[in-house]
Amino acid sequence: IAVQEKHLWHWYMQGEDEQHMRQLAILQHLKDAVAEQQLNLVLQPKVDCVSGRAVGAEALLRWHHPVLGHVRPDEFIPLAEQSGEIGRLTRWVIVEAFSVLNKAENAGIDMKLSVNLSTVDLLSDTLPKLLSDYVDQFSANPSSLMLEITESAVMQDPENAIERLQQLKQRGFMVSIDDYGTGESSLAQLKRLPVDELKIDRSFVQHLPNDERDQIIVRSTIQLARELGLKTVAEGVEDDASWQLLQSMACAELQGYYFSKPLPIEEFFAWYQSH
């Protein structure tokens, strides 16, 4: 089968619409990714902004296909959302996440784990019960799981999103607004969102030391969040100068290559215990 697929793939690549053929191939193979055990979670540490010590992690999905190779989540997640495959992927991620939390508990590590949910997941009416069922199955603490939902996902259908977020909060899960600042929510809407955390998009963080406008935006976002009772996390921290600035702005937590890239699970636990 592998040889045949390689031929197919060469044929795709020679096709006129290379991009389109690749998308078709991704869609076709994505259906089997879970059953064929081609998925992996990597964990990117989150650290406390003052001490730099590990406090938790974000789980990020990785897919390696024997013929397509490594396919980036930026590429396959949107396709999975369009094709309806996303539910299967999200369930896999959630089960893995609970098993990571289980391992952490057994190792005496008290951490929070963030997982990403897509728009489709958020609006699915089975999500809250599904999550609670896993909590029972793993005898987990729901407040150890932080659900990251992008600002733009919330804004696609704010009324329904707010209702769903309330249900998730009632069941004890933590909620974070991801990519904050890119999704055009108004302050009035932010006030109504039942969430625990704001994650400032890395586009505002990446050039922080050299961009005064970004500094103004990030500083005022952190202040606003504090006044609304929300914790702030800055993502995409790549150097010490950004860390210093974010510390002076009283950001709560940081994530980025400066501290660590996303790590395979075992490596993450080793990193965590030495930080």
Ligand code: C2E
């Ligand atoms: P995201 O949720 O905003 O995740 C952060 C992305 O930034 C990750 O890319 C991470 O590897 C990268 N990153 C972390 N630190 C730095 C840094 O210092 N500099 C730079 N330049 N990048 C950094 P990744 O893993 O490729 O994921 C891309 C996107 O794919 C994620 O963006 C998220 O939207 C989506 N995604 C990943 N895993 C899942 C998943 O399990 N479910 C869903 N629905 N989406 C996922």
Ligand code: CA
């Ligand atoms: Ca995220």
Ligand code: CA
């Ligand atoms: Ca993000």
Ligand code: CA
């Ligand atoms: Ca993003």
